[in-house]
Amino acid sequence: MTRIKRRRRTKISLFASSFRGAHSRLTRTITQQRIRALVSAHRDRDRKKRDFRRLWITRINAVIRGMGVSYSYSRLINNLYKKQLLLNRKILAQIAISNKNCLYMISNEIIK
């Protein structure tokens, strides 16, 4: 019966209602694009954790290199572990962009 197919397909097309062009209009492409979207979301949820860590590391690196000639992210992390600080990279990156001086003070404290 048509109405069963229609019911199933409306649910699927609701998911793809914000897609571009034929991907939100044609039923067969809608099912395919929905599957691809869900697979991407699943894979990228794990990637998101990696991506953010990379971003934080890049940001910390950029701010820390402004401190001295041969000071870098790797040395900062080494000193952090030596002095037993538990601050993680997310927080360090937030501190780096909100108030740099705080991060400079932390790193000066750690260098000693």
Place this chain on the structure above:
Amino acid sequence: MAHRRCLQSFVRHATALISLKKPPPLSTFEILTSKPNPVITPPNLEPSWFTPLSHFRHFSSSKSDDSENEEEVDESSDGEAENDEVAADLGRDYSPEEKEAEAAAIGYKVVGPLQRSDRVFKDYEPVFAVVQIGSHQFKVSNGDSIFTERLKFCEVNDKLILNKVLLLGSPTQTIIGRPILPDVAVHAVVEEHALDAKVIIFKKKRRKNYRRTKGHRQELTKLRITDIQGIEKPEIKTDGKPLKAAVKMPEKVATAA
């Protein structure tokens, strides 16, 4: 991280410019100033969960979790087959309140009494603290709300004290914990126990006729941070204006008359 957690933890008030001045000397932890004051403090804070120091990455919270799992295994009865999940233990109704306090300490919180007609919510103060709950760290200040993993043993409208604080900051002072700060309290109130938005876990292997769909909603707790204690807070100069207004009014009246 979930949607709700990402949005809430990234909203921050702009901090004022940092002007540094000499703080009073405190003995138990390091304070930083612009001038290098020789405030040498013993770096070896040894709380109960901080097992022998090593220069490797073992002092992170994962090791403390291992030791706590061992404690739970030792104390539980033999009726329970697997003691991996605390959820299984909670179903047994933690009747001795000591166990509740212990598990609360594992999650780095202490449950205070329920609040009734307490004036807990203050205005914003430009002080922040870095708090660790479970394995997540948050940079919080007064009035923030954070989403954490579901905290057991506390209900809505419970006051919590978060005692694993790693860093305190204000426009005038920065206090660094090695690794945590003792005698610092961050007060929070449990706003709600909620479920996260649904994520659909979709697995597919192409050309192999394999696809699986599953929905998942993570259990979260929303905390609202009410107070940070343990650092000097800069006084906001609002007392001058109302006083001046009050003084000016009688003067105007006198001159008019």
